[in-house]
Amino acid sequence: MTPRILLPWHDPSPRSVALRMAALAARRIVEGRYEPGELLTEAHLAEAAGASRTPAREAMLHLQSWGLVRLAPKKGGIVTAVSGGERRDLLDLRAMWEVRSVELVATSTPERSELVAALRTSLEDQRTALDAGDVLLFAEADFGFHLRIIESGGNRVVAQLAAALGPRFARLTYLAASGDLDAARRYHGEHEELLGPIEGGDPTAFETAVRHHIRSAHFPETHQ
DSSP states (O other): OOOOOOSGGGOSSOSSHHHHHHHHHHHHHHTTSSOTTOEEOHHHHHHHHTSOSTTHHHHHHHHHHTTSEEEETTTEEEEOOOOHHHHHHHHHHHHHHHHHHHHHHTTOHHHHHHHHHHHHHHHHHHHHHHHHTOHHHHHHHHHHHHHHHHHTTOOHHHHHHHHHTHHHHHHHHHHHHTTOHHHHHHHHHHHHHHHHHHHTTOHHHHHHHHHHHHHHHHOTTTOO
């Protein structure tokens, strides 16, 4: 079975040169190699991808659609910073989608079992990333874990929206875990704790656990 493409840079054969350019830049933004406030030009994107400047404009539009750059007329794209408000809004949206999906699968034992099995595989991927000390790989697996919960609800529009926000979600996790593998290990443990309410068909307990996880991972300054 061909693996699902979770994030732009996972696509082994992007549909266009522009997408390849944009995917490369997106990964570098998520990793912090292109810093907030940095100006990316079309020439910059073309040179980094070893391609001509012709598709660079389209690549910049992809980066804008992923929320990673803000276009500056006749200049290029300015790498966005993650504000506290954006972080809060993105994670609140993700939590709402996840809780709704868990509500929908709560009455179906086979669907819950299938979801838990898929999440256990994701937990193994996260463990592999932690063992390798690879924060980007962990952020990718973290996004895959939460996306799988969202997809379980069967709402294709929501799943598409969540996937489109993938680079932004991955950047949030990378920022939270970068330089702190102990924190990433804690997130992994909290992911494990989410499986119990899903397996037990208890959306209320899941919502409590997932919101605890968000506060612990992304808002430690307010977490008690």
